[in-house]
Structures are given as C-alpha cells and as structure tokens.
Amino acid sequence: MTARSWPAVVCGVALVVSASACGGEPAEPRDNCGVVVDTTRYADYPTAKELIDQHLVAFGKTCGWAAFAAVTGNSVGTPCQRPSLRLVATADENPKDNPRVARLVRERRLGEFYQHAVSLLTKCEDPASGSDVLGGLRVIGQRLRDAPDRTAPSKIIIFSDLMNNKGALPLQKGGMASAGVREAKVRELRDADLLPELAGRPTITVHGFNLLSEKEGDRVSQLEQVWRAIFAAAGAGQVSLL
Structure with missing residues (x-):
C-alpha cells in the first residue's frame, strides 16, 4: 500500500480518489494517535499484517498526528522505533489554505503512516529476545504526552497478542487467575515505575x-x-481486546 493507494482503500473502491471524497474523513482531523506494533513472535502469525491492512485505515481517519512504538525484547531502547508524523499540512506547507494542497499532503502522510506501521512489523531487527509489551506501552505513553497539541483527543491502536514475557510481567508463567494476584502485580508495576502513563x-x-x-x-x-x-x-479509557 502506497501513499496514493491509501485513500482508495479508505473508500473501499479500486480507483484512487481523495480521502476527503470518502464521506467519513473529518474536515480537520486532529486526534493524537498512538500505533503500537509487536515485532516479536506475534509477527509470525499469518494474519499479523492482514490485521494492519484491515484496521489501520479506519483508525487513521481522525488522526492529525501519530506516534509509533515497536514491541521488541527491549522496547524502550530498541533501534526499531519510528519518528512521529504530523498527518495534516502545516501553514508553511499550505500557506493559502488550498484544499487541494491539504488533500495531497494528507494523502502522502497517511501513506507514510501506513508504511511506518508495516515496516515495524516486517523490518524490525532487534537482537533482544522476548516480548516487552509493557515497555512498548511506556514508549507510546511518553510520545503521546509529547504531542504538539495536548488538548486533542487521543487514542491508541495495538497490534499484538499482549504476551509479555520479560521483566516484572512474565505472563508465560500464568498464575494470574485471582483478583488479588492481579491487584498485587499492578501495585508492583506501579511501585517499580513500570506502568505506562496514558x-x-x-x-x-x-x-x-x-x-x-x-x-x-x-x-x-x-x-x-x-x-x-x-x-x-495506566489511565486508559475504553479498552477493546479483539
């Protein structure tokens, strides 16, 4: 999927058309959006990339700015992280507030938005073993706190099976069936400053x-x-695990 093909997928047709022609694209997208992609064993699922193809387009419709985080065995220190992206034209890019310029800039940026997510899934090379999902969430929390417009609504999409098996959250060991154990684990993570700040x-x-x-x-x-x-x-609002 390229920058030019993104709007066609949004509209669900074969022709390349502008995103603003789809009807669902807001006039001024402004949400601060976080994209977390698990590059560990999750990436081996046959449907891992399909999930990005199926869901990232709709998620991006309201995004005016986006941050990314890779889940690796060393999520906070991994070289795989990607820079944040502004998804709408700046005043310098569109000084005359031309709708056509705004549309072209957005199409290009949404293409980059998609490519950033896919490259995390398919091209990340990190020698650290394991899956530090919690670290990836701390990264995205920090990046969203650094968004240029902190007054904008925020939302996060995560492509992962959430099987954290590193550090203080070894979920592969099980033993989390009781509410008391789960509450104790959350307290432990908070005390160790390992909870994300969302x-x-x-x-x-x-x-x-x-x-x-x-x-x-x-x-x-x-x-x-x-x-x-x-x-x-961690401060999240509504959560959907799909």
Whole structure:
C-alpha cells in the first residue's frame, strides 16, 4: 500500500480518489494517535499484517498526528522505533489554505503512516529476545504526552497478542487467575515505575489478542483480566481486546 493507494482503500473502491471524497474523513482531523506494533513472535502469525491492512485505515481517519512504538525484547531502547508524523499540512506547507494542497499532503502522510506501521512489523531487527509489551506501552505513553497539541483527543491502536514475557510481567508463567494476584502485580508495576502513563484517558483497541487462543486458549480469560487491570491503572479509557 502506497501513499496514493491509501485513500482508495479508505473508500473501499479500486480507483484512487481523495480521502476527503470518502464521506467519513473529518474536515480537520486532529486526534493524537498512538500505533503500537509487536515485532516479536506475534509477527509470525499469518494474519499479523492482514490485521494492519484491515484496521489501520479506519483508525487513521481522525488522526492529525501519530506516534509509533515497536514491541521488541527491549522496547524502550530498541533501534526499531519510528519518528512521529504530523498527518495534516502545516501553514508553511499550505500557506493559502488550498484544499487541494491539504488533500495531497494528507494523502502522502497517511501513506507514510501506513508504511511506518508495516515496516515495524516486517523490518524490525532487534537482537533482544522476548516480548516487552509493557515497555512498548511506556514508549507510546511518553510520545503521546509529547504531542504538539495536548488538548486533542487521543487514542491508541495495538497490534499484538499482549504476551509479555520479560521483566516484572512474565505472563508465560500464568498464575494470574485471582483478583488479588492481579491487584498485587499492578501495585508492583506501579511501585517499580513500570506502568505506562496514558494521559488524557485514550481509547485503546488491541487487534491480535484473540490470536493467542489458537495457542493457549485456556489462559486467554485471565490474561484479558490482567491487561484490563493494567490499562485501567495506566489511565486508559475504553479498552477493546479483539
């Protein structure tokens, strides 16, 4: 998918048309958007890229600015991270407020937005082993706090099965079935300053979580409860695990 083909996918037609012609594109997209892509064993799922193709377009419709975070075995220090993107034209790029210029700039930036996400999934090379999902969430939380317009609504999309197996959150070991254990784990993460800080109560949508049921279906329920507790403690708004 390229910058020119993005609007065609948004509209669901074969022809390349402008994003503003789709009807669903807001006149002035301004949401601060976070995109988290798991580059670890999750990337081996056959449908991992398909989930990006299916869901990133709709997510991007309201985004005026976007930040990215890769999940690796060393998410905070990984060389795989990508720079943030402004997704609408600046005054310097469109000094006369020309709708055509604004549309062309947005089409190009949305293409870059898509390519950033896909390159995280397919081209990240990090020698660190394991999956530090929690670290990736701390990265995206920090980047959203650094957004140029802190008054804008925020939302986060995560492509991951959320199987964190590094550091203080070794979910592969299980043992999270009881509410007391989960509450204690959240306190431990908070005390160690390992919880993400998700300012502005961003909505969170996770795509790929249910892929875990193919491998460890009996543990999906307790993992969902663990992550809902973590997201709530981190300051998230509505959370969807799909």
